[in-house]
Every structure is written in C-alpha cells, then in structure tokens.
Amino acid sequence: MNKQWWHDAVVYQIYPRSFCDANGDGIGDLAGIIGKLDYLQKLGIDLIWLSPVYKSPMDDNGYDIADYQDIAAEFGTLAEIERLIAEAAKRDIRILMDLVVNHTSDEHPWFLAAKSSPNSPYRDYYIWRKPQADGSPPDDQRSFFGGSAWEFDEASGEYFFHLFSKRQPDLNWENPAVQQEVHQMMNWWLDKGIGGFRMDVIDLIGKQVDDKILTNGPRLHPLLQEMHRASFGPRNVLTVGETWSATPQIARMYSDPAREELSMVFQFEHVTQTWDPEHGKWKPRPFDLVEFKRIIAKWQTELADSGWNSLFWNNHDLPRAVSKYGDPGRFRVESAKMLATALHCLKGTPYIYQGEEIGMTNVRFDSIDDYQDIESLNFYRERTDAGVPHVDMMEGIYANGRDNARTPMQWDDSFNAGFSDGTPWLKLNPNYRQVNAEAALADPDSIFFHYQRLISLRKESEVMVYGDYQQLLEEHPQVFAYQRRLGEQRLLVLNNFSAQPVELDLPTELTGIEGQGLIGNYSLRHRLDERVSLAPYESFVMAFSLTSSPP
The missing domain is CATH 3.20.20.80 (Glycosidases)
Structure with missing residues (x-):
C-alpha cells in the first residue's frame, strides 16, 4: 500500500x-x-x-x-x-x-442574483422547474428535513429544489x-x-x-x-x-x-x-x-x-x-x-x-x-x-x-x-x-x-495501521473480538459489549499465547489462557509475534 x-x-x-x-x-x-x-x-x-x-x-x-x-x-x-x-x-x-x-444559503449572492431574474447568469447555478398545470410542485420529491423538496418563488413563478431546508437551495452541478x-x-x-x-x-x-x-x-x-x-x-x-x-x-x-x-x-x-x-x-x-x-x-x-x-x-x-x-x-x-x-x-x-x-x-x-x-x-x-x-x-x-x-x-x-x-x-x-x-x-x-494512549499506539504500531483484519467469535452476542495481522506480527483485540461478565473459550491457535499487553480498561493481559474471563465492558489489546509465541 x-x-x-x-x-x-x-x-x-x-x-x-x-x-x-x-x-x-x-x-x-x-x-x-x-x-x-x-x-x-x-x-x-x-x-x-x-x-x-x-x-x-x-x-x-x-x-x-x-x-x-x-x-x-x-x-x-x-x-x-x-x-x-x-x-x-x-x-x-x-x-x-x-x-x-451540495447547496448554499438562500442568502448567498449567487442565489439572490438567481432569484432576481430568470435571465440572470446565476439562474442556472441552482435547479429550477416550472409548476404542474394546477400550480403544484413539479413532482413529489421530499426534503430530508421534512416537507416538499420544491419551494415556490412567486416572483418568477417557478420552483427551486432543496434537499434540506427551503433556505438551503441545491446547487446545479451540471453547470x-x-x-x-x-x-x-x-x-x-x-x-x-x-x-x-x-x-x-x-x-x-x-x-x-x-x-x-x-x-x-x-x-x-x-x-x-x-x-x-x-x-x-x-x-x-x-x-x-x-x-x-x-x-x-x-x-x-x-x-x-x-x-x-x-x-x-x-x-x-x-x-x-x-x-x-x-x-x-x-x-x-x-x-x-x-x-x-x-x-x-x-x-x-x-x-x-x-x-x-x-x-x-x-x-x-x-x-x-x-x-x-x-x-x-x-x-x-x-x-x-x-x-x-x-x-x-x-x-x-x-x-x-x-x-x-x-x-x-x-x-x-x-x-x-x-x-x-x-x-x-x-x-x-x-x-x-x-x-x-x-x-x-x-x-x-x-x-x-x-x-x-x-x-x-x-x-x-x-x-x-x-x-x-x-x-x-x-x-x-x-x-x-x-x-x-x-x-x-x-x-x-x-x-x-x-x-491519549490509543492515539500514541497508532504512531508506534505498524500492524495497528496496516495490518489486515481477521474477525473472531463472529456469532458471540456479547464480545467483539478480532486480530490484526502484518507479517509475523499480531494484535488481538477483545471487547465485552455488555454489562455482564463473560467467560470465553478462545480458538485453539490462540491458547497459551504470550505477548505484550498494550492497553486495557481493567488491566493489561500478557498471556491468553484456554479460558478468558472478561469483566463488564472490559477490553484489552495484546501484541504478539508468531515466531516468539509457543504453539
């Protein structure tokens, strides 16, 4: 990369x-x-x-x-x-x-000029359409802020388009x-x-x-x-x-x-x-x-x-x-x-x-x-x-x-x-x-x-920045666990998303791994036993190398 x-x-x-x-x-x-x-x-x-x-x-x-x-x-x-x-x-x-x-204010000089006359050079900076025969908006499109996405301009008899507030007319990027x-x-x-x-x-x-x-x-x-x-x-x-x-x-x-x-x-x-x-x-x-x-x-x-x-x-x-x-x-x-x-x-x-x-x-x-x-x-x-x-x-x-x-x-x-x-x-x-x-x-x-510690870790750990991602325990309803991998280097990240303690059986390949605890909200972990206990909302990160850890 x-x-x-x-x-x-x-x-x-x-x-x-x-x-x-x-x-x-x-x-x-x-x-x-x-x-x-x-x-x-x-x-x-x-x-x-x-x-x-x-x-x-x-x-x-x-x-x-x-x-x-x-x-x-x-x-x-x-x-x-x-x-x-x-x-x-x-x-x-x-x-x-x-x-x-995507839009400006209706007080932007471009829009003020666009409203001043249908012949203004700024008219086409925005999106205008004529009303339907009964005077209603050109179509039924809705604003993200509620109501119609079209606002009527009485002076010109046309509608302008706004996906947000009527005071936020959309710019015409086709121009x-x-x-x-x-x-x-x-x-x-x-x-x-x-x-x-x-x-x-x-x-x-x-x-x-x-x-x-x-x-x-x-x-x-x-x-x-x-x-x-x-x-x-x-x-x-x-x-x-x-x-x-x-x-x-x-x-x-x-x-x-x-x-x-x-x-x-x-x-x-x-x-x-x-x-x-x-x-x-x-x-x-x-x-x-x-x-x-x-x-x-x-x-x-x-x-x-x-x-x-x-x-x-x-x-x-x-x-x-x-x-x-x-x-x-x-x-x-x-x-x-x-x-x-x-x-x-x-x-x-x-x-x-x-x-x-x-x-x-x-x-x-x-x-x-x-x-x-x-x-x-x-x-x-x-x-x-x-x-x-x-x-x-x-x-x-x-x-x-x-x-x-x-x-x-x-x-x-x-x-x-x-x-x-x-x-x-x-x-x-x-x-x-x-x-x-x-x-x-x-x-x-x-x-x-x-x-502060997490931010500094990104400067220290290349595997945290560039390592690939491996999901672990995909179906566990309480724990978000994953590895980051770069060459022989690994980061294991375990996060309990619940207010209840959790007992985990880790994958066999992680059992007995020893490494360096980088950060944790309860304590640092330097070894992974076959069964791991997590306190409410506990998380920790452990770094290890495939070459230095026991099988």
Whole structure:
C-alpha cells in the first residue's frame, strides 16, 4: 500500500458553536478553539475537523453558507481563522475545513442574483422547474428535513429544489460555472495552508432531479475526478466525503488512489442498523452486536487493498457513543474506554467527536422547546400533527436527536461548565459537574488518557495501521473480538459489549499465547489462557509475534 501521512493520523471534530466561547455571547468561537489547542495537543490528535464557520444566517447551524470566503461574525474573523491555522500548525495539528457544496444559503449572492431574474447568469447555478398545470410542485420529491423538496418563488413563478431546508437551495452541478467557482474557492482555502476538506453530503452533487436519482448519480464520480484535478489532487491533503448511500463497492470507487477522487468516505451502515426500516432514526431499534460485527468485517475486508476506512462512533449529527453503544450510567468510564479501544484498533483513520474523550452523554431535556435542532423540531411538528404521540417523538429525539451531540463542551464544574460566561445558545447537560475535562485531566486513569494512549499506539504500531483484519467469535452476542495481522506480527483485540461478565473459550491457535499487553480498561493481559474471563465492558489489546509465541 502507498503509505500516506493520514494513515496513522487521528482526527478530532469540533462543532465550533458548542466548543468554547471566548467572548461571553453564549456561542463558541474561533478564539475559544485557539485557547484550547494545548488541550488537543496533549490528547495527541493530528487534525481538527472544523464544522462550518463560514458566513451564514445559521438556519442549519452553519451548513447553510452565505459566503464561502468569509467567517460568520459569531465565530470570529478571517484573521482569526488564519491565526487558528498557524497556531495549530505550531502544534503539528492541521485544520480540515467542512466543505458544503451540495447547496448554499438562500442568502448567498449567487442565489439572490438567481432569484432576481430568470435571465440572470446565476439562474442556472441552482435547479429550477416550472409548476404542474394546477400550480403544484413539479413532482413529489421530499426534503430530508421534512416537507416538499420544491419551494415556490412567486416572483418568477417557478420552483427551486432543496434537499434540506427551503433556505438551503441545491446547487446545479451540471453547470460548469458552478464547478469552476467551487474549485477556485477550494484552492483559496488550500492556499491558506489547511490540511484538507470534510465534504458534506458529497454523494448528492451528481443528482439527476428529473429522474429522481439523488445519490450516486452517473455524473458523481466524473465530477469528483475533475475536482481532484482542479484543486486538491496535487496537494498532500486529506479529503473525506460524507456518503450515507455508500456500499463497500462504491466506497472503493471514491477512495481507491488509482481513481484520483477522495482519500476516504464516511459510511453509516453501522449507524443505520439501529434505525427502524420504516420510521428511521426516530424509532430506534436495539443495538445488535452480531449484525454490527458483520458490517465491520465487511467494510474492513472489502476496503483492505484498494481503499481506506474512516472510523467513528459519533459526530455532530449522531448521538453520543457511550449512550448509544455503551452504558452512560454505572459503567460509563469502562464502556467509553471499551468503545474507544474497539474502534481505534481497526484499520482506518479514527475520528473523535468533541467530548467523546471525556465520556460525554446524551441529554434528556424536559421540553421540546429546549431543543434547537431544525431537523428534530421539523419532524416533531410534522409527526405529532400526523398523530404520532408526543412521548414517542420525544423518545426518538432522546435517542437520536442531533442536539445530543451539540450540548456545550464540558470543561469543568464551574458556571456553565466553563463553556461560556454568558447564556449558552443550547442548554448544558446537567451532568457536567461530574463529567468534565478538568476532572479527566486530574485522573491518570481517565477516559482522556485512555484515548491519549490509543492515539500514541497508532504512531508506534505498524500492524495497528496496516495490518489486515481477521474477525473472531463472529456469532458471540456479547464480545467483539478480532486480530490484526502484518507479517509475523499480531494484535488481538477483545471487547465485552455488555454489562455482564463473560467467560470465553478462545480458538485453539490462540491458547497459551504470550505477548505484550498494550492497553486495557481493567488491566493489561500478557498471556491468553484456554479460558478468558472478561469483566463488564472490559477490553484489552495484546501484541504478539508468531515466531516468539509457543504453539
């Protein structure tokens, strides 16, 4: 495999609005991030994925961009982002900008010009269609945020297309002028020294609206190859695409270096297996470890030689990992460490979402009025209007609503968790007095230092980065076990995903193996007996060599 700098890197995602507020207005900002760079350097991460900080009316918390080359006033200034890039570089940390080019804000100058006249040169930057004879939308396509995907513009008598909020009109990627504008903007940021891009819903830019093909359209990969040639291709940067629709076969098309598209993609099959087939994430299903292992094995195996995996439990759109897959109560610390170990020892690039490294949990606000997320609010109104009981919708929001990930970062046990001197834009999780970074840094056995050790192991262990993947105990309902193999070197990773102790009979070839215990959330293991006992949520990693271990 052609080795890349980002193969042994670890990415830390920051949701700026919720990370750290330096000026007391209740909204996290760039100055706040700069002030916490030493904390991130101590953790050991290599890149910061920065959720959007561009100028925006914040209809979708920054994923509706009004100017790609300016910064939203609540976050700071262009000078401050340049300072962030420079200060991060001093600590060997790169900045990964969030690139949102499926759509813009309806306040973007391109869209304002497009609305001004059907004859505007910017009209074709967006997707317009005439109404049906009765004045209704061109078809029945739906927005991902609820309601029709078509919004009527009275001035011109036409509809424009929006897969998200009506204030997020979709760009027309069939227009070469749109492609050129985006490529120029990307190069402008790359020239500032950023480390690459995270590409929001990039699998939608090849859509064929009239044929109702939204994802993986026939023009998608040619568009990405052209983007590669025109912008980041000649530069040594990381590009990761958000692709909810990707299969392993499609992911290889994105990430096979020979195709010259992207470094890797985010796939969500392990996430959506907990969603109801009909009602989606608003009616969650129990986590099925056996099915999860099948999914992981498939992706690890099928991208082994001609692609690269991104590894993540949570992000700004997903619930907190320890609440979703672990135990946010009695075994919060043990299960958070277990989840970290299970993920970071896989082949791929790990992503940590802010607060994950201290075991932050989901929140249960008392009222729907306490929530800010446009997706949760829209679906709550739409579905309760359709007769879904309030309590059922709230349970869906408690489990999978996006505000679970967006409650302010918990820095200490002081006023507002040290996030802000003002009134936070979103209420805090009440458990911040117990769960916070200050407490984690004061405890050498904390979740934080477990993550720090895992990050350092990736720099020390080539088998962890490049070894192949072998699934073990495929049908065990409680234990996720696997080996990583590179030449004679082996890593054995055992993870108990349950609150019950487990007794395991290991495969014969592993019985009696002696090696080096690398990490564990209870203790280090240096030998494998015929029968292995695992405590609740216990995990450990042991390294051994085939040449030095007894048969």
